[in-house]
Amino acid sequence: MTNFSDSENDEPDPDALPDPIPDEWESWIKEYAWKLYAHARQFCPLQHDAEDLVQAVVAELWNSGADASTLELPFALSRIRHRAIDHLRSESSRSRRESDWHRENHHSEERGAEFPSDTEHDRQRVQAALDQLPLMFREVVSLKLWSDLTFDQIASLLEISRNTAASRYRLALEKLRPLLSPSE
Structure with a gap:
């Protein structure tokens, strides 16, 4: 399972109400979300992983206090790229460790192909x-x-x-x- 969040315990407080989305952020998201998603798909073959990546980056930008009225698309695209590359590197390392463990312990695991829906x-x-x-x-x-x-x-x-x-x-x-x- 792909997890692009920074923390393993990202459980929201059920009693806390989410902050309302400011109008400038709503406009920014409406204008650029599909472009961020299209870029994320180059790193994530599965639709839901690309959506998770975009959501994580937009949340990161919003939580950082970035001003949506001055936030430029190339900066957001670079955040998508950097976060995806970091994730791919950690997944590759994890996969290599698991493969080594399976090989050392004579286990085999069949994996089915996943296709976007x-x-x-x-x-x-x-x-x-x-x-x-x-x-x-x-x-x-x-x-x-x-x-x-x-x-x-x-x-x-x-x-x-x-x-x-x-x-x-x-x-x-x-x-x-x-x-x-x-x-x-």
Whole structure:
């Protein structure tokens, strides 16, 4: 189970009422939530994991006292990226430890494939094609197409040169073209 929260005991107080969401945060979330989600999907193959990641980052930004009226999308996208990478690293370490333990103790575990339950055929087709690309290409395509970032913004976010960002985007589109062409 994927858990993007910082604490294992995030149980809400049942008697406490949630703080009302300020109007500027509601507007910010309404405008950018889908872009954050599209970026999160590049790291999380399952829809609910991507949703959890976005929720955790938005809550982190809100709780930090960030001002939604001045909060820029690239900063929020970088928080998604950093939190996802941290999570992937810890999952990889955990998985390696479990695998070593199973191997040492001669246990085998069968794992079934999990598939997203989303029924949007076109979105699934595009996401399936993107999933076949290495992360460095997926990330640039997602940021360019779904978040409407410039190559300068992408370069800054990913800490690469503008030319590298543009090159990765061009190469990704070349790799996607045959994957998304209509079946014959």
